Amino acid sequence: MLDVSQLRKVYGPDPNAPPAVADLSFTVAEQEFVCILGSSGCGKSTMLRCLSGLDSPTAGEVRLRDRRVTKPPEEMAFVFQDYSRSLLPWMKVRRNVSFPLRYKGVGNRAADDATEEALDAVGLAGKGDLYPWQLSGGMQQRVAIARALAYKPRVLLMDEPFASVDAQTRTGLEDLLLDVWQRYEITVLFVTHDIDEAIYLADRVLVLRAPAQIRHSTTVPLARPRDQLTTKQQPEFGQLRAELFNALDAQPAPA
Numbered sequence: 001m002l003d004v005s006q007l008r009k010v011y012g013p014d015p016n017a018p019p020a021v022a023d024l025s026f027t028v029a030e031q032e033f034v035c036i037l038g039s040s041g042c043g044k045s046t047m048l049r050c051l052s053g054l055d056s057p058t059a060g061e062v063r064l065r066d067r068r069v070t071k072p073p074e075e076m077a078f079v080f081q082d083y084s085r086s087l088l089p090w091m092k093v094r095r096n097v098s099f100p101l102r103y104k105g106v107g108n109r110a111a112d113d114a115t116e117e118a119l120d121a122v123g124l125a126g127k128g129d130l131y132p133w134q135l136s137g138g139m140q141q142r143v144a145i146a147r148a149l150a151y152k153p154r155v156l157l158m159d160e161p162f163a164s165v166d167a168q169t170r171t172g173l174e175d176l177l178l179d180v181w182q183r184y185e186i187t188v189l190f191v192t193h194d195i196d197e198a199i200y201l202a203d204r205v206l207v208l209r210a211p212a213q214i215r216h217s218t219t220v221p222l223a224r225p226r227d228q229l230t231t232k233q234q235p236e237f238g239q240l241r242a243e244l245f246n247a248l249d250a251q252p253a254p255a
């Protein structure tokens with residue numbers, strides 16, 4: 001459903017400058033959960049911005065359901081790491097979740113229903129009248145996820161969405177995400193620095209090297225539903241951790 005072909009991104013006016021993304025190709029299937037691992041600065045965020053249509057590639061193309069992506073597609077939503085910058089502090093939680101729906105042209109009644117359903121899905125039913133700053137960091141990130149879900153995307157792009165929350169909140173958000181991914185039947189592309197998180201969530205893990213190119217790809221054979229304790233105790237989990245650690249460790253540090 002998502003086809004990335006020979007994607008290349010060079011920042012600035014000089015096309016011969018070192019690329020942030022170079023000749024990157026991969027595909028993501030309908031309802032697949034793909035995690036992307038890669039060292040800092042290897043071009044993961046640049047890649048996501050090109051995939052989302054927020055930035056344009058220097059060469060190559062991205063196709064979503066066989067249509068070339070040239071601007072943010074309506075069926076795509078994003079969740080970024082820094083919820084404090086993605087939520088609007090002067091809007092109550094309910095408005096924060098619903099305002100993209102108004103832009104999409106969804107009627108008031110349908111937008112209200114979608115907002116309440118999404119808040120409920122992330123365990124924030126009844127919190128709609130609070131402001132983001134009245135919530136904990138993990139709850140704010142759940143508001144950002146609710147906003148993406150209310151939008152009813154076919155594809156969800158996530159850029160280190162749980163990096164700024166504590167470990168316990170993080171595992172809760174991982175399980176929440178797996179639950180809504182299955183319930184809403186969406187396709188997820190999830191960037192993380194955390195090997196265990198990638199294995200726990202994904203159907204497939206891609207390891208990038210700088211400039212963003214696929215260094216390693218592995219399918220995760222672990223059964224679903226996954227469980228934070230038993231899944232991580234399986235021998236296959238440990239084997240995958242070693243395999244991915246080696247794939248990441250073998251990379252030269254970015255210049």
Ligand SMILES: Nc1ncnc2c1ncn2[C@@H]1O[C@H](COP(=O)(O)OP(=O)(O)OP(=O)(O)O)[C@@H](O)[C@H]1O
Binds near residue numbers: 011012040043047
């Ligand atoms: N707007 C920009 N203008 C110029 N160069 C940029 C810009 N954004 C990113 N870069 C450069 O592109 C390269 C890739 O950056 P990018 O943020 O995509 O990496 P990343 O893998 O997401 O990093 P991290 O894991 O640290 O968030 C880096 O060398 C970075 O300095």
